Amino acid sequence: MSREADVAVVGLGSIGSSALWQLASRGVSAIGLDQFEPGHDRGEAHGETRIIRSCYAEGPLYVPLLKAAFPLWRELEQETGKHLLNANGALFIGWPDSGYLKQVKHTAENYGLPYEVLPAGEVLRRYPQHRLEPDQVAFLDPQAGLIHPEVAVRAATARAAQLGAQVVTEARVEWIEEQGDGVEIRTASGRYRAGQVIVAAGAWTAKLLPQLNLPLWIERQVMVWFRARRPGDFAPERFPVFIRDRGGDQTWYGFPSWYGFPSVDGATVKVAVHHEGPTADPDTLDRQIHTQDLEPLQALVRSSLPGLDPAPLRGQVCMYSNTPDGHFVVGRPSGTSRLILLGPMAGHGFKFATIIGKIGADLATGGSTALSIEGFDPNRFKPAD
Known part of the structure; x- marks a missing residue:
């Protein structure tokens, strides 16, 4: 041949x-x-949007790769004339002593990456779309943002x-x-x-x-879109990408969290839980959205994002391919x-x-x-x- x-x-x-x-x-x-x-x-x-970050909690081995990835995304934009990356920043919301915020701050300081740590009051002043507990803080990664996959x-x-x-x-x-x-x-x-x-x-x-x-396994994941009551409040220039600590112990894959994006369609906001999905087969993946998929996210939206209507408009299923x-x-x-x-x-x-x-x-x-x-x-x- x-x-x-x-x-x-x-x-x-x-x-x-x-x-x-x-x-x-x-x-x-x-x-x-x-x-x-x-x-x-x-x-x-x-899923319309994916997060890109510069301050990485998953380990220092990733930071040099991220530094090299950002200019390549811009190079692909230039060569194709397509808008791919919106660096509108990212908020990591949790507790000062939580593992996630500690790790991301450690990464930023070790690599000289820009960041801010905002107390709850300052978060509410700058980003009133969020609701925080009094002892929570937010870590702002100004170089982060989203990519259109x-x-x-x-x-x-x-x-x-x-x-x-x-x-x-x-x-x-x-x-x-x-x-x-x-x-x-x-x-x-x-x-x-x-x-x-x-x-x-x-x-x-x-x-x-x-x-x-290879000891791999596939995890079913669900992304859900909610209607913004005032879409302008959730525009990319006013509402950074976010990752919120859900509390609890660290697991094999990192920190219990959920995340979301600004509105890219001028009407809806996408949110999802990171991990916690069932094991799946890529060829027989259940792509239907069920009540049990929606209820955890509805509860999180009600408590933390009051500017969203907690009645979900649509959802989409994807997968994680996990390693030990x-x-x-x-x-x-x-x-x-x-x-x-x-x-x-x-x-x-x-x-x-x-x-x-x-x-x-x-x-x-x-x-x-x-x-x-x-x-x-x-x-x-x-x-x-």
Whole structure:
């Protein structure tokens, strides 16, 4: 079989579309394959808005990646003429001694990132949309904001095609095998061959590569939109992205929290709970919205965002692809020489899509990357000999 490309990218969601764009930008012969159309709502890269932050509580290993990701998002905007990133800031609301606020402040101070800590009274003066308990505070990350995921995925994929990449959609990859000097990729409709393969399959990674025995599991997540009584109060210039601590103990994935966005349609505000969803299968995911999905968010809206009508207007289901330690999976699995994993991203990866895509292109074309990814090594899950 003749080789279709030097590098194949399996999965054209947030990470894969960025990897394909980066490869095509370098003049690399590349082909991208996806079982759906770019910007679809079947995986993890949809929902109209996603958070991007500069002050990161999930660990210091992420900050250099974020610093590199921001300019790449702007570069993609410039190349495509699409508005993708709105840096309208982010509020992290909780208690001064809570783990989340401690961690995010520690990150900001260690990396010299701008921030403010606002007492409850000052929060209510600047952002009267919120209701806080008297002993709560807010951490303001002025460089944070939101990204439009569907627009971003379509923009990166279209730009890659414009630069010469092949894009094959409605082609579910069923099998990947290294063979001599290449990799064979089989779909329901045909076979492809490439020198290297980048797998950015998200929730389908474990199904596609069961031989790697990655300890991943999929979590069903629900996003809900509520009507703003005075939409202007929730415009991006007046209402930053927010993450609110729900209290309670830290779990394996971080801190119990819920989050939300300013109105991007001039009428509604999206909110969601971070984690706490049931385990799911990406091919049989329950995409219906149920009463039990809505009730926790309605209660949070009633108590904390009185400017929203607590009767939900609509909802949407997505997924998190989780890892045991809550960190990304990026790099070459042991025993492979032509396979690169970009993800899963443990439920917090969208903001990193541009830089992870660049790292994938680095690994595929040069065998290494200048950025530190040791903490994301796919082989960290293997038992010690």
